[in-house]
Amino acid sequence: MTQNHQQNKQKIHLLSKLQYNFDATDVRDFLTSLFAENAKVQLCFPFEDLEGGKGLFDSALKPLSDAIPDLERRDTIIMSGPTDKGEEWVGCCGYYCGTFTQPWLDIPATGHMVSMRFHEFYKFENGKVIEFQGIWDIPELMMQAKAWPMVPSLGREWHVPGPASQDGLSLTPRNPSLSEHAQQVVTDMCVALGNYASGGVEAMQLEKYWHPRCSWYGPSGIGTARTISGFRNWHQIPFLNGLPDRVGDPHAGHVFADGNYTAFTAWPGMYMTVSGSGWLGIAPGDQKISMRSLDFWRVEDDLIRENWVLIDMLSVYQQLGVDVLARMREFNKAKSIR
16 A cells, blocks of 8 residues: 555656646646546636546646746645545645746736646546546736735735745655654644634644644635734634634545645535624625635644645635626726726
8 A cells, every 4th residue: 555655646746747847748648647537627616627637638737838838837745645544645735837928717917927826636546546636726826917806815925835844745655653643633633623613712722733833824815824823813713703603524525644744635625604704805694605625734743833725715705606707807807998
């Protein structure tokens, strides 16, 4: 099994290398051979369900590379491991970047270098990808194009870094005991978060699981928070005030670990009702929504030091009745008036 995970991770390293030196033909051919013919492919809004590796290329990667002709993929984490169900997953995060010369999804080109975070998860079976889940931080690209039409972020918007430990791309064999420890820390933390409903903030025991200098790298639209108090002020308090009945179960998705890194993917992974004070500038109307969130944590000793989080923000807005891309088009139309 360990050998399988190592081989799976090496295949995604090869994919990353091909997309770093992006040649459309090479990338298309590799994705077509890497993905099983009937692979389940789920990409963030507005792409949604696509048909296998070819669909991922034709509908998403090729148009992106047309808009950014010198497109590069730069990974900061590539990790692999088994879930408690024995499934084989590889998770990776990083940036797609390059010179934005043509509009993409009607986001206006800037003529400058841009970057867009991604979290992508690949489920393997018999050496082939049979399931893919991916979130691209499209709002981040909209912000760089000065075309974000929604509320400003409470957290810091910036170029989110890779791991401070600089070991996210290790090809060394998976260490089972270290991996199990990291996964247990994260799983216990997630379970403790669920205690909020019955015991409030104190019951979540944040100090027990999070490093005093932790960094929480949220998606564009929420932003980055530093330290436990920063996490609470810029994400958790607004989140819980607006979504007090949120339900998430770490065992309902796919959790796996590789060394000090733990990953979680689910499609979706949380369910909630927008009530209380509302969220993301949307007035509370008891709208029931689901949330796709693909996460990575890095454990340092016994505490979580870094957490990379991407949420399919455009999907959240869409469920709330707000078409962000349509609003952006109106926003840009007004800007073009002479």
